[in-house]
Amino acid sequence: MTARVLVVDDVLHNVKLLEAKLRSEYFDVLTAMNGFEALEIIEKELPDIILLDVMMPGMDGFEVCRKVKANPNVAHIPIIMVTALDQPKDRVMGLEAGADDFLTKPIQDMPLFARVKSLVRLKVLMDELRIRTSTGQAFNPENDLGVSTNLKLENVKTLLIEDYERVAKRITGYLEDTVDQIDLDNVENGQLNTENLAQYDLFIISLSLRDVDGLRLCSSIRSSENTRHSPILVLIDEGDHERLIQAMEIGVTDYVTRPIDGNELVARVKSQVRHKRFADHLRGKMQKNMELAVTVSVTNLYNRHFLDTHLDNIFTKEAEKRPKTSLLMLDIDNFKIVNDTYGHASGDEVLEEFSKRISDNMRSIDLVARYGGEEFVVVMPETDSEFAMFIAERVRKQISDKPFEISGSPTPINITVSIGV
Numbered sequence: 001m002t003a004r005v006l007v008v009d010d011v012l013h014n015v016k017l018l019e020a021k022l023r024s025e026y027f028d029v030l031t032a033m034n035g036f037e038a039l040e041i042i043e044k045e046l047p048d049i050i051l052l053d054v055m056m057p058g059m060d061g062f063e064v065c066r067k068v069k070a071n072p073n074v075a076h077i078p079i080i081m082v083t084a085l086d087q088p089k090d091r092v093m094g095l096e097a098g099a100d101d102f103l104t105k106p107i108q109d110m111p112l113f114a115r116v117k118s119l120v121r122l123k124v125l126m127d128e129l130r131i132r133t134s135t136g137q138a139f140n141p142e143n144d145l146g147v148s149t150n151l152k153l154e155n156v157k158t159l160l161i162e163d164y165e166r167v168a169k170r171i172t173g174y175l176e177d178t179v180d181q182i183d184l185d186n187v188e189n190g191q192l193n194t195e196n197l198a199q200y201d202l203f204i205i206s207l208s209l210r211d212v213d214g215l216r217l218c219s220s221i222r223s224s225e226n227t228r229h230s231p232i233l234v235l236i237d238e239g240d241h242e243r244l245i246q247a248m249e250i251g252v253t254d255y256v257t258r259p260i261d262g263n264e265l266v267a268r269v270k271s272q273v274r275h276k277r278f279a280d281h282l283r284g285k286m287q288k289n290m291e292l293a294v295t296v297s298v299t300n301l302y303n304r305h306f307l308d309t310h311l312d313n314i315f316t317k318e319a320e321k322r323p324k325t326s327l328l329m330l331d332i333d334n335f336k337i338v339n340d341t342y343g344h345a346s347g348d349e350v351l352e353e354f355s356k357r358i359s360d361n362m363r364s365i366d367l368v369a370r371y372g373g374e375e376f377v378v379v380m381p382e383t384d385s386e387f388a389m390f391i392a393e394r395v396r397k398q399i400s401d402k403p404f405e406i407s408g409s410p411t412p413i414n415i416t417v418s419i420g421v
Helices: 012-024 035-045 061-070 088-096 109-137 165-178 214-223 241-250 262-291 304-314 335-342 344-360 385-400
Strands: 004-008 028-032 049-053 079-083 101-104 158-161 179-181 202-206 232-237 254-258 326-332 367-372 375-380 417-420
Touching (some): 004 035, 012 109, 028 035, 035 049, 035 061, 049 061, 049 109, 061 088, 079 088, 088 101, 109 241, 158 165, 202 214, 202 262, 214 232, 232 241, 232 262, 304 367, 304 375, 326 344, 326 385, 344 367, 344 375
Parallel strands (some): 004 028, 004 049, 049 079, 079 101, 232 254
Antiparallel strands (some): 326 375, 326 417, 367 375
8 A cells, every 4th residue: 555655854864765765665755854844745735644853943843743733634644753862751742742653763664664554554544534524514514524633532441462461460550440451261263252342442462472363363353343443552572573564464553562661552542542533433423424315224325416426525636646446336137037026125135135245345445335226336445446356356256156035035046246347
């Protein structure tokens, strides 16, 4: 996943070094030599992520960060503070100024790429939620979008998975009364056998568990319907780059290296919970808007009116800088025969199951809509045609390989679909 990264530093050597590192990973790089220039570029170019040096003359990084986060037009852009200061209080100060993460000079390649890719992934999700919420405002103009900085961090619930009791007690002390620690007897085959995991704002998982694979736990949390949007912070040994890469590929959102610094842990927990609260905030507003925009309860998908408005929002002049968007057009084959043979009630059952199978095969950033009758559309942001073709074929097989059970027939019926990309 590529992105446009703005590098801000008053030392040319540092700018060129970061630019070279990021370009080697195929990021598009913008540069600024001071805070004033950075603010102009941010407002004009809307980068996907900002790498911001702290110590700059005229306007330091903390001030630039505060100004960005106070501007509703750009407040959603993630900021990584870059500093030579290695005191925990300086790191915490950056996060409290609104930064989403920080790196300490000299910057190592692995932490740089891990932090940038994690925040880019987060921004893709946030951008899609913001677009959908904006689309919904066409149906409910009074539903204000809001910004993440307006949300209060209260009643945080964290689930800790750590089998070294001494470390677990120390973490619990840092986070006070926000932590529940799970008994590893409740873990079986990499799955958490604990009720109501959706209640937790954050999962903290050690990757050094003695009898359980921490990465498999992360994978199970990320793949579960109830927790797929929940942030995961892993505890990892310093220098364990291979497991860090695996964790980020699974979808882990942040990490802390051992030995654990309490101030850094608290700051990262606050940052992750703030992101989750904002995403939940947007989803809640989107759901309210959706109630005014969905089709009949048969499919519970967006209707054509909502789809048209959403596409208008995607293809704005501002969005021309966004990566590719793909679209799938799906048409149930010979659907009239189903209605004529088994009745419209059975046809509705087919539409309901058909909609579910499509939705189950899509990502959280994809939008599924009923175009009309037996026609459906899927809008896939950040997706090239090759990947869209792969998804289309997967959906086609999901529809055709398993017959549909309907009340109007004693035996399941076969349904097929034609898909255009």
